Amino acid sequence: MTTYRLQVNGKVHAVDNDPDTPLLYVLRNDLALNGAKFGCGLGQCGSCTVLLDGQPAMSCLVPLSVVGTRPVRTVEGLGDARAPGVLQQAFIDEQAAQCGYCIAGMLMQATALLERTPAPTDAQIRAHMSPNLCRCGTHMRILRAVRRAADRLAAGGER
Amino acid sequence: MDRPSRTRRSTWWWLFAAVIALTGIALAVMWRPALAPQTATQAFDTTRIERGANLARLGMCASCHTPDLALPFAGGKPMNTPFGVVHSTNITPDIKTGIGAWSEAAFTRAMREGVARDGHLLYPAFPYNHYVRMTPSDVADLYAYFMTRPAIDAPARANRMTFPFGFRPLVGFWNVLYLDDAPWQPDPAQSAEWNRGAYLADAVAHCAACHTPRTLLGGPDLKRQLGGGDAEDWYAPALNQDSPSPLPWTREQLHDYLRSGIAENHAMAAGPMQAVVTHLAQADDRDVAALAAWTHSHLAKAPARATPAQQAGPLPAPAANDPDLQRMTLGYTTYANACARCHDAGRDASSGTALPLQKAVALYDPDPRDLIHITLDGIAPPAGEPSRFMPGFKTILTDEQTGALAAYLRKYGAGQPAWPELDQAVRTAREP
Numbered sequence: 001m002t003t004y005r006l007q008v009n010g011k012v013h014a015v016d017n018d019p020d021t022p023l024l025y026v027l028r029n030d031l032a033l034n035g036a037k038f039g040c041g042l043g044q045c046g047s048c049t050v051l052l053d054g055q056p057a058m059s060c061l062v063p064l065s066v067v068g069t070r071p072v073r074t075v076e077g078l079g080d081a082r083a084p085g086v087l088q089q090a091f092i093d094e095q096a097a098q099c100g101y102c103i104a105g106m107l108m109q110a111t112a113l114l115e116r117t118p119a120p121t122d123a124q125i126r127a128h129m130s131p132n133l134c135r136c137g138t139h140m141r142i143l144r145a146v147r148r149a150a151d152r153l154a155a156g157g158e159r
Numbered sequence: 160m161d162r163p164s165r166t167r168r169s170t171w172w173w174l175f176a177a178v179i180a181l182t183g184i185a186l187a188v189m190w191r192p193a194l195a196p197q198t199a200t201q202a203f204d205t206t207r208i209e210r211g212a213n214l215a216r217l218g219m220c221a222s223c224h225t226p227d228l229a230l231p232f233a234g235g236k237p238m239n240t241p242f243g244v245v246h247s248t249n250i251t252p253d254i255k256t257g258i259g260a261w262s263e264a265a266f267t268r269a270m271r272e273g274v275a276r277d278g279h280l281l282y283p284a285f286p287y288n289h290y291v292r293m294t295p296s297d298v299a300d301l302y303a304y305f306m307t308r309p310a311i312d313a314p315a316r317a318n319r320m321t322f323p324f325g326f327r328p329l330v331g332f333w334n335v336l337y338l339d340d341a342p343w344q345p346d347p348a349q350s351a352e353w354n355r356g357a358y359l360a361d362a363v364a365h366c367a368a369c370h371t372p373r374t375l376l377g378g379p380d381l382k383r384q385l386g387g388g389d390a391e392d393w394y395a396p397a398l399n400q401d402s403p404s405p406l407p408w409t410r411e412q413l414h415d416y417l418r419s420g421i422a423e424n425h426a427m428a429a430g431p432m433q434a435v436v437t438h439l440a441q442a443d444d445r446d447v448a449a450l451a452a453w454t455h456s457h458l459a460k461a462p463a464r465a466t467p468a469q470q471a472g473p474l475p476a477p478a479a480n481d482p483d484l485q486r487m488t489l490g491y492t493t494y495a496n497a498c499a500r501c502h503d504a505g506r507d508a509s510s511g512t513a514l515p516l517q518k519a520v521a522l523y524d525p526d527p528r529d530l531i532h533i534t535l536d537g538i539a540p541p542a543g544e545p546s547r548f549m550p551g552f553k554t555i556l557t558d559e560q561t562g563a564l565a566a567y568l569r570k571y572g573a574g575q576p577a578w579p580e581l582d583q584a585v586r587t588a589r590e591p
Binding site: 019020042043044052053055056057058061062063064065066068070 | 492495497499548552553555556
């Protein structure tokens with residue numbers, strides 16, 4: 001057991017855990033941030049995607065020991081049911097979730113895209129979202145939702 | 160009085176003659192005529208088409224000419240070379256943008272001399288310096304195959320060459336230096352299978368295009384045949400006595416590897432080699448076995464040596480007196496926490512056939528590029544192809560952690576001297 005100081009969604013948390021514990025387990029079990037989901041545990045499905053220093057990272061592959069002082073952001077940082085973020089609202093508008101298991105990861109993957117590429121082409125959205133899988137098959141709605149959010153931000157919407 | 164003027168006049172004559180002669184030589188080197196376009200469509204024998212299909216797989220034509228599975232052989236894939244960015248061309252039988260107007264004679268000239276139908280010189284990114292040794296019958300089979308593919312309208316993409324290489328006739332001088340049109344000769348001392356493999360490796364699969372180092376002018380360095388080269392910023396390992404492989408290859412392992420990309424508990428294809436094995440998987444298995452036999456005869460020249468690959472088990476923590484203890488400790492903890500849960504066999508049910516890292520050839524390469532690429536980008540099969548998967552750690556590990564991990568694995572995984580320029584290689588690999 002080692003004590004790590006994790007910066008998550010702007011707040012610093014002290015966490016006691018083993019150095020090889022995946023960040024996903026710490027987020028869910030220690031910090032009760034249950035948005036990110038355990039899907040495959042192998043970095044193949046993307047349902048655990050969070051932002052690590054602004055970059056999309058599959059948190060099931062991130063051992064606690066490598067996080068250091070880099071800020072972590074999860075879907076809880078984007079907004080909540082009363083005040084959803086632009087991307088969350090776009091996902092609701094497009095009804096992009098079916099079972100919803102992949103959606104937190106999709107939102108974080110899309111957040112990383114829109115922060116670096118505010119006016120992405122459809123091809124850029126497609127390529128960027130390709131690591132994240134949806135078993136219900138709502139990929140087309142998800143792509144439309146990301147498009148909608150990008151257009152709303154381009155029209156001066158708040159992030 | 161008139162003597163100096165006569166000397167001057169004869170000097171001028173000499174100069175004039177020299178200019179004429181040089182212009183003649185330059186034209187002979189740099190200029191090729193256009194060949195008449197063909198208009199009539201042809202029918203081809205099915206066996207020819209099938210043989211051509213097999214040769215196209217063995218030659219991995221699609222790995223450059225098919226950038227998108229939906230557009231087979233439509234070209235347009237960029238290739239970075241030291242001389243600029245070259246795009247592959249459309250080799251479907253489309254009349255306007257492909258090779259539909261090419262007669263068999265024009266196709267043969269392109270394969271043997273690197274000249275397009277209209278007479279412009281092709282860049283040697285297209286490995287005609289290998290295809291020149293293909294038998295006329297094999298060239299005809301390939302022609303039958305490509306002329307019967309669906310025609311796709313896809314205009315050529317403009318290359319971005321560095322000055323002066325945008326001037327294609329210069330390739331003529333490359334051809335003088337490197338285009339050897341002596342026919343391929345079998346080695347009577349070797350078996351028929353070996354000779355088949357040798358022919359395929361040289362004239363069709365063009366293995367040496369990546370596995371032989373290149374000279375400054377981009378030609379093969381013939382003094383170091385199969386001595387290890389470059390492919391898309393990956394190191395293509397030496398296949399001769401300089402093979403970096405920590406364990407000797409058997410012929411069966413090579414056959415498995417070339418066929419599936421995986422030699423159990425020995426090696427796994429990554430980087431540009433994945434496209435190669437994807438195509439070989441669809442080729443005639445006897446031909447792949449012949450390639451394995453030929454490759455094995457060269458790899459078998461590597462001397463046996465003791466390496467950590469012979470030992471099982473997890474890698475050790477750095478020695479307490481290691482002069483670079485802080486960095487090695489960072490590398491070790493990164494390995495133990497991020498890599499070991501799959502690579503230490505048995506620690507995780509899902510680890511599949513992840514190699515114990517002391518067996519991974521990338522740790523023994525003369526430079527760290529392959530290890531860094533695999534660490535950052537993982538191993539993902541080409542789109543639509545089944546294969547083993549390793550996730551990439553590009554967004555998970557910092558540059559410092561990646562460099563420390565590579566330095567640790569090199570020393571405590573492979574027992575090899577440190578790579579120079581390791582940190583620079585990490586930064587280069589990170590560039591978009």
